[in-house]
Amino acid sequence: MMKYCLRAGLLLALLLVSACHRGLDPVAFQAEGRPPKLSDWHVVEVRGGKLVLNEGVVPYDLNTPLFTDYAHKLRTIWMPKGVAAKYDATDTFDFPVGTIISKTFYYPKTADGKFSDVARTYDSSRDFAGQGLDLANVHLVETRVLVHREAGWAAIPYVWKDDQSDAELARTGAVIPLTLVADAGEREDFNYVVPDESQCSSCHAQDWVTRKIHPIGPKARHLNRDYHYAGGEENQLAHLMKVGYLTGAPAPAEAPRNANWMDTHASLDARARAYLDINCGHCHNPKGAANTTALTLDVSAPEDRHLGICKPPVAAGRGTGDHMFDIVPGVPNDSILPYRMDSADPGVMMPELGRSTVHREGVALIKAWIAAQSGGCVAIH
Known part of the structure; x- marks a missing residue:
């Protein structure tokens, strides 16, 4: 049979x-x-x-x-x-x-x-x-x-x-x-x-x-x-x-394998890094269109300032939302990265191309990932 x-x-x-x-x-x-x-x-x-x-x-x-x-x-x-x-x-x-x-x-x-x-x-x-x-x-x-x-x-x-x-x-x-x-x-x-x-x-x-x-x-x-x-x-x-x-x-x-961002059996870090890799990494890498930002979001970036942790933005403007750092460990609402992801305003949003709406679940993932990080950033005066 x-x-x-x-x-x-x-x-x-x-x-x-x-x-x-x-x-x-x-x-x-x-x-x-x-x-x-x-x-x-x-x-x-x-x-x-x-x-x-x-x-x-x-x-x-x-x-x-x-x-x-x-x-x-x-x-x-x-x-x-x-x-x-x-x-x-x-x-x-x-x-x-x-x-x-x-x-x-x-x-x-x-x-x-x-x-x-x-x-x-x-x-x-x-x-x-x-x-x-x-x-x-x-x-x-x-x-x-x-x-x-x-x-x-x-x-x-x-x-x-x-x-x-x-x-x-x-x-x-x-x-x-x-x-x-x-x-x-x-x-x-x-x-x-x-x-x-x-x-x-x-x-x-x-x-x-x-x-x-x-x-x-x-x-x-x-x-x-x-x-x-x-x-x-x-x-x-x-x-x-x-x-x-x-x-x-x-x-x-x-062979290398990225996580499925929706797979809750994978670690939060693996899911968030995979999400940033595919959505942002093709521009935010040492050779990409966003290389002047010194922000590297592909999966190879170490989890330090290269990834945006306690890194001040290269250029000021509305895109910062008056926040001081790309990622503030433990405090997603003070971080530029999810702020820009959570906007559909062409002068603020990231990525700049490829979407007209906010990916709510993606923003929630990145906020949860930042919230789970420990440490803090020293304010710049």
């Missing part, structure tokens, strides 16, 4: 994958230019009321994701046959020319079905259908394509049409009025901002000297987790090795 169930499960998985691929042209690596439609890439396309993944397009997720106005995200990666990314224990993997990474931002639909209403929820149980998204249950907003060409990486944003049939090129970005609806019925109007190409590049330029852009999420510590693929659950690093998209990776147990 067990063998029969396993065979039946495998057959079902294969049928799901086959159904996803049916009728799709092969993935098209666009070596130059900006294709006007997302479907020109043939990476993900709408078929039969579902957003489906093409053959060879591998979905993935991160241990702790970047916050974007409570949006859910479907991340994918595709590579031409015969090439693979090279593993790196610390930095973004070395992806070959021809790699296409996509990230689709979407929201679960609300019970009332109003198009501009989207659910503020962490529940993704109704999102997926096989390897794709069930459009009966989700509202697609945008898809960002990151493609590795001979001249380097290019970031190309697309905005989904109201009829959800395809996404159109949006080089200058877009502003989409939406309303977040919580499970208890609380409503929050906001403008979802799709970044333009230059804003995409500013976040993805991890080295502010060369200004060359790179992917942010595909690092070992973010990818070292299980994913429920159409064929079953498997560690993502092991899966990428198995399908030939990655070389040189150690066993998952030997």
